[in-house]
Amino acid sequence: MSDASYRDAIFTTPLDRVASFSFDEQVVACFPDMVRRSIPGYGQILGMLGVLAERHLRHGGHVYDLGCSLGAVGLALAARLPPEAFTLTGIDLSPAMVERARATLASECPEHRIIIEQGDIRTIDYRPASLIVLNFTLQFLDPADRDALLGRLYSVLEPGGVLILSEKIVAEDEAENAWLVERYHDFKRANGYSDLEISQKRTALENVLRPDSLATHHARLAGLGFERVTTWFQYLNFASMIAFKARPGGHPHDA
Ligand SMILES: C[S@@+](CC[C@H](N)C(=O)[O-])C[C@H]1O[C@@H](n2cnc3c(N)ncnc32)[C@H](O)[C@@H]1O
Numbered sequence: 001m002s003d004a005s006y007r008d009a010i011f012t013t014p015l016d017r018v019a020s021f022s023f024d025e026q027v028v029a030c031f032p033d034m035v036r037r038s039i040p041g042y043g044q045i046l047g048m049l050g051v052l053a054e055r056h057l058r059h060g061g062h063v064y065d066l067g068c069s070l071g072a073v074g075l076a077l078a079a080r081l082p083p084e085a086f087t088l089t090g091i092d093l094s095p096a097m098v099e100r101a102r103a104t105l106a107s108e109c110p111e112h113r114i115i116i117e118q119g120d121i122r123t124i125d126y127r128p129a130s131l132i133v134l135n136f137t138l139q140f141l142d143p144a145d146r147d148a149l150l151g152r153l154y155s156v157l158e159p160g161g162v163l164i165l166s167e168k169i170v171a172e173d174e175a176e177n178a179w180l181v182e183r184y185h186d187f188k189r190a191n192g193y194s195d196l197e198i199s200q201k202r203t204a205l206e207n208v209l210r211p212d213s214l215a216t217h218h219a220r221l222a223g224l225g226f227e228r229v230t231t232w233f234q235y236l237n238f239a240s241m242i243a244f245k246a247r248p249g250g251h252p253h254d255a
């Protein structure tokens with residue numbers, strides 16, 4: 001992204017009380033740097049989203065980018081697909097994110113039909129879509145709300161459509177999970193975060209980012225009716241899945 005972004009220094013100094021993490025102005029100002037240094041494979045996932053859209057998005061179809069933050073998914077699709085290939089609606093709860101996403105998209109890809117709206121993805125009205133992306137968003141919803149949201153998304157997805165879900169995950173085996181979390185902290189250290197930053201961010205995310213296991217995600221998506229669910233990417237405790245809605249009488253994953 002070409003917009004000005006500051007280095008993430010939010011948790012560099014010791015805090016008397018670590019407040020719960022929120023997507024406020026301070027986070028928005030350093031968000032591109034934060035996600036690049038905090039989400040293993042973030043850039044690779046975005047790059048592949050364009051490739052997956054080329055394959056699975058119906059020509060001229062509608063895309064939802066739910067929890068769009070600064071619009072990185074829209075930018076990734078616009079980098080690979082021409083303006084006539086899709087329309088996209090990005091939704092985010094944070095007004096600061098929405099304001100900056102609109103400015104970025106207007107300057108980076110003015111020809112593409114991308115709009116950004118402020119709203120809660122649990123309660124907005126949806127229109128039919130060919131591709132729905134939740135790139136590290138579901139993990140921030142109350143677990144009690146996840147089934148209902150994904151059920152609504154399944155119903156608005158066109159037959160033959162796909163849902164792409166990227167999430168921080170928890171491994172069901174305790175020892176495996178501990179190893180993944182430790183190596184994730186090593187990953188953060190290698191990206192310049194101190195032990196203090198890592199531990200204060202961990203506190204801030206408690207009860208805010210609540211990861212599910214891959215088995216929970218797969219069972220939930222299959223239970224809602226998706227014909228096939230594939231984990232196409234995993235890097236430590238971060239993963240991305242693609243879920244296919246069947247096309248009556250056809251193969252669910254036809255391009
Ligand atoms: C980790 S960020 C998503 C990153 C982004 N998808 C990307 O690829 O760069 C999570 C986003 O979800 C948004 N969010 C959280 N709960 C939401 C809700 N109920 N409705 C809409 N957006 C929500 C947050 O404001 C935040 O911008």
Ligand SMILES: O=C(O)C(=O)C[C@]1(C(=O)O)C=C[C@@H](O)C=C1
Nearest residue numbers: 034035038039136168201202209
């Ligand atoms: O789990 C962590 O420690 C993270 O920093 C992960 C994570 C995420 O997965 O969204 C949390 C908050 C920010 O949005 C960026 C990265």
